[in-house]
Amino acid sequence: MKIFFCGIFFTSLALSCSLLPAQAQTIAQQLPEQVKKLLKTNKIPDSALSLVMLPLNGNGTPTLFNADISVSPASTMKLVTTYAALELLGPTYQWKTEFYTDGSLKNGILNGNLYLKGGGDPKLNMEKLWLLLRDLRANGVHQVNGDLVLDHSYFITPELVAFDDDGNDTNQPFLVMPDSLLVNLKSLRFVVRNDGGRVNVAVEPPIESIRIDNQMQALKAAKCPAVPEVRFNPVPTANDVTITVTGKLPEGCSSQTYLALLDHQHYAAGAVRAIWKELGGTIRGGDRTGPIPKNTRLLARAFSPDLVEIIRDINKYSNNTMARQLFLSIGARFRSKVDANDALAAQRAIRSWLAKKSINASRLVMDNGSGLSREERISAREMATLLQAAWHSPYSAEFISSMPLAAMDGTMRKRLNNTAVVGKAHIKTGTLNNVRAIAGYSQDSNGNNWVVVAILNHAQPWGASSILDQVLISLYNSAR
Known part of the structure; x- marks a missing residue:
């Protein structure tokens, strides 16, 4: 059987792809022995694991095992979202947050409403909001006689279903929904x-x-x-x-x-009022939401960090809310009349981008771009193909450096300590109740670079982290 891969055909006997070295003529279709032993020890069948290891240089033998099965990737889906964002939005892309007014300013008194327009900034933290309000003070505003009006209209947000993974506490910050005016991750x-x-x-x-x-x-x-x-x-x-x-x-x-106990409106308004009060300012009116009228003027504006810094936070620490903000931002940027909301617009934009790169991703299902979903799916081969393409991207350095370093930082900080893989793998992790996954880049003992994707879907994934760590150790030892 032939399967479309990297724009050309892949057979069970040979791999011919422009992204792989010409020396790679054979394919391993069995799991590394130590990985098989750990699966057996933990009573997990081999069929639960999808594994792809592809050499980016050198003479290594690729491994493909259950590579074309549609699986839940958990947070490794963030690699699809962040890589797409780098190429679709650009590494220097920024979000903006702005204050407007429809009134007049005289002697520090604003006779009119104060409008806060969100632009989807994933990292509008308390420090950035404080600086924006300081800028408002520096522009002469001390007292607001009108209302504080919050404009959440930047995103066309889909109907969002709260993620429930067997009774999660809905007040946990990692479950915060995206919003055009996301302040401090609502925490x-x-x-x-x-x-x-x-x-x-x-x-x-x-x-x-x-x-x-x-x-x-x-x-x-x-x-x-x-x-x-x-x-x-x-x-x-x-x-x-x-x-x-x-x-x-x-x-x-x-x-x-x-x-996370408040909704976006009450959190944003409460944070603005708290900081404004500390700065000595007052807002006499109430709080409400609504779009900014046409007859307003800009009072203050703040820009987010560049996209490169945003994707570092998303991948290093697996931030679900920021990933969802980024996914909707792609949709907002490429929205068309055919898109009912920005999630659908993002899906269309990413599929179009993949097609232009000749990447067939028929098993890819994107819901919110974070992996915190029971709907999102991908195959290990599709994820590996994407990582191959990213290795050759003009923004490969920015993408790779956004991933956790084995045993050093992010979600990999406490894994693979005291092994030869320390500092030699940039790996995104993924975890749901029945999913454990890793995806990224690692080296063998000869210093050759590899794409590695290992996704385990099983009702009881006990010991799964040690199994996936063993994948990286076995890869390192494979060159000996």
Whole structure:
């Protein structure tokens, strides 16, 4: 049987692709022995693992095992989104966030409404928002007599379904949905500290609608626990959220927790008001959402970091919300009349981009571009083909450096320590309840570079991380 691959034909006996060295004439279709042993030890069938290892230089023998099976890639799907963004948007692409007004400014008083227009910035954190509000002050605004109006219209957002992976806490920051005006990943930082026998609970940013019922118990001085006994029970009402904090904490100990409890509108408005108040400013009107009228003028503007920095955060730390923001940004940039929303526009743009690169991806299914989905699918061969193309891209250095380094940083920081692979693999990881995956680039003991894709789909993936780590170790040893 012949399968279209890299714009040419691949047979079970020979691999001929312009992205592979001419010396590669044979193909291994069996798993490395140590990988097979670990699968057997963990009672996982070989059929659960898809593996592709392709040499980018040197005389290595490619490995293809279950390469054409449609599988869930988990967060390795972020590699598709970030590579596409580099070539479709460009490495220096930036997002902008702006303040406008429809009123007049005199003696520091703005007689009119203050409009905050989001541009989809994935990294509009508290520091950037503070600088933007400082710029607003520097432009003469001290008091706003009108409303604070939030414009979320930049994205045409699809109907979003909350991801539920067997009972995830929906308040966890990694589940935050994308938004045109995403502020600080919509996260609240709770700091619980026992200083002097009294437990204090603080929240950042200090949004007024967040109310804390502190029921923590102070313990006498003791060794600080690795996991402090602190529990948060949020109860939302019409105008605020009350969080009851319970547990016990020894003197001199502290705990830090991140939660996403507010919707985008209330979080953004609350953060703006909190910072503006600290800067000595006032907003007398209320909060509402709506588009910016035509008769407004610009007061202040902030730009995001370049796309290169954004994809580094996405891939190094597997940030789902930022990946979804990026996916919708591709859609917003290439939106046409045929697209009902920016997710569909992004899917169309990425498929068109792949077709122009002669990459057949018939098994690719993109939902939100982050991998945090039960719908997204790809084959190991398709992922490997994409990584081959990225190796030859003008932006290959930027793409490769966005991935975690084995045993050194990101989601690979605690893996493969004390092995020969330390620092020799740039690997994106993926994890769902029934998925473990790695994809990226690694070296063998001769210093030759390889594309590596290993995706394991199984109901009980126990020991899967060690199995996938062994893939990289076996590849390193294969040149001996």
